[in-house]
Amino acid sequence: MDQIRQRILCVDENADVREMLTALLGAAGYDATAVSAARDAARSVARDGYDLFILDRASHTDAGLGLCRELRVLHPDTPIIIYSADAFERHHREATEAGATACVDKPNIRPLVRAVEELVGRNSAGVPPGGS
Secondary structure (H helix, E strand, O other), rough: OOOOOOOOEEEEEOHHHHHHHHHHHHHOEEEEEEOOHHHHHHHHHHHHHOOEEEEOOOOOOOOOHHHHHHHHOOOOOEEEEEEOOOOOOOHHHHHHHHOEEEEEEEEOOHHHHHHHHHHHHOOOOOOOOOOO
16 A cells, blocks of 8 residues: 655755755655745645645744744644754744744754654654554
8 A cells, every 4th residue: 555655845045955855855755845935835835735844944034933933823733843053942942932843953864854753643664653
């Protein structure tokens, strides 16, 4: 039986990060789409459904937190991970206040993959947490 691949939208201004995220998540069995800006994300979300959002905080523009707030209102049950180099506790607090489900500091890959697995309810092998 074919497993339905869970869809993840990644939003990051950096092309290398977008490429890394889509490759990493694709290899882990997810259907990952990446866009560079909040406006592109809004169009993609309006057109397609997603099981998880990964956003860069984009501290110099606040675009990531603004998008997080918008997504939280429009998709209250969809998990949102802020994946950002802004690693101070206050940045995590601001992300949580904006509606983020989890925060992972760049460039940490393993914690990001663990957070994705926990939030979409399965690991990369398609096994529910605690399942075999």
